[in-house]
Amino acid sequence: MTATRRITTVWLGLLALTFASFLVGVEQGAGLESVAAIVIVGVALFKVRLIGVHFMDLRVAPRALRLIFEGYVLAVFIALTVIDLTIS
Amino acid sequence: MGRVIVAASLGQVAGGGAASVHSEVEVSPSMPPAGTAAAVRRRIPGEEGIWVFVLVDMTVFALFFATFMYSRGHNHQAFATDHASLSVVLGTVNTLLLLTSSLVVAIAVQHVLSGRHRHVPMLFGAALACGLGFIAVKALEWSHLLMAGKSLVGSEYFSYYFVFTGVHLLHVVLGVAVLSGLIVLSRRPTLSGRQIMICEAGGIFWHMVDLLWVVLFALFYLIR
Numbered sequence: 001m002t003a004t005r006r007i008t009t010v011w012l013g014l015l016a017l018t019f020a021s022f023l024v025g026v027e028q029g030a031g032l033e034s035v036a037a038i039v040i041v042g043v044a045l046f047k048v049r050l051i052g053v054h055f056m057d058l059r060v061a062p063r064a065l066r067l068i069f070e071g072y073v074l075a076v077f078i079a080l081t082v083i084d085l086t087i088s
Numbered sequence: 089m090g091r092v093i094v095a096a097s098l099g100q101v102a103g104g105g106a107a108s109v110h111s112e113v114e115v116s117p118s119m120p121p122a123g124t125a126a127a128v129r130r131r132i133p134g135e136e137g138i139w140v141f142v143l144v145d146m147t148v149f150a151l152f153f154a155t156f157m158y159s160r161g162h163n164h165q166a167f168a169t170d171h172a173s174l175s176v177v178l179g180t181v182n183t184l185l186l187l188t189s190s191l192v193v194a195i196a197v198q199h200v201l202s203g204r205h206r207h208v209p210m211l212f213g214a215a216l217a218c219g220l221g222f223i224a225v226k227a228l229e230w231s232h233l234l235m236a237g238k239s240l241v242g243s244e245y246f247s248y249y250f251v252f253t254g255v256h257l258l259h260v261v262l263g264v265a266v267l268s269g270l271i272v273l274s275r276r277p278t279l280s281g282r283q284i285m286i287c288e289a290g291g292i293f294w295h296m297v298d299l300l301w302v303v304l305f306a307l308f309y310l311i312r
Contacts, residue, residue, distance in 0.1 A: 011187060025309065044305070047299075076153060079153075088161050
């Protein structure tokens with residue numbers, strides 16, 4: 001697979017995820033806001049990871065740099081999830 | 089297992105005037121393992137400085153995100169009411185514009201790295217157009233909100249909204265300036281190693297603008 005085809009495939013995935021999270025955002029029912037919020041934040045941070053790995057070329061970066069980026073994504077997801085579940 | 093990534097930078101010359109040639113091939117397991125020892129040659133995309141800047145900026149935004157979620161937890165009803173005033177459609181349009189601009193920039197950078205930069209000014213130009221489209225949609229959205237009486241003061245939700253999207257908009261404006269510079273730079277018939285690095289670093293900045301928006305879009309437009 002060429003680089004252009006790979007990043008175009010990733011872009012299509014990003015569009016699909018945007019559409020999916022749009023649907024979750026529009027359809028989220030009363031009482032399920034917390035679950036919907038975690039799903040939406042999770043999808044958003046997975047998109048961030050895709051952008052980092054494939055568009056920013058972190059897949060060929062030194063492991064330390066990639067770990068810092070992936071650690072950031074995971075830490076933000078955990079922090080936002082914990083805040084969402086515990087603060088009310 | 090999976091694919092082996094070969095990324096090799098050739099022709100490093102001291103003094104920043106290198107004619108750098110970068111080739112990228114994704115080798116499937118069925119291909120002969122020629123050059124396996126040289127495979128997975130890791131390198132820092134762009135240069136170290138841009139990553140320091142990007143990671144610091146992303147950390148500041150992470151604090152923004154956490155602050156917003158914390159306040160939302162304490163004022164859930166008020167946030168849900170104000171959230172209903174935002175246009176999810178306009179937010180989605182802006183998301184699609186930035187994702188598409190990021191794709192085009194990533195393709196442009198791949199062309200630069202492989203030494204085929206004839207179409208690169210046009211690609212950076214397309215990304216620039218998407219960036220200008222984002223600014224236009226944001227201006228339209230802000231004007232609608234301001235005319236509806238929503239502003240920086242009066243509502244905690246809209247204070248966050250205008251400050252965070254405003255700071256992000258400054259990044260977009262800076263990114264548009266960077267893309268303009270890259271269009272001029274990539275019009276040269278040949279690019280030095282340093283100029284190739286500048287193209288890649290500029291692309292990384294633009295991708296950061298994109299990924300920050302992806303989270304802002306989720307927080308402000310999608311979750312209630």
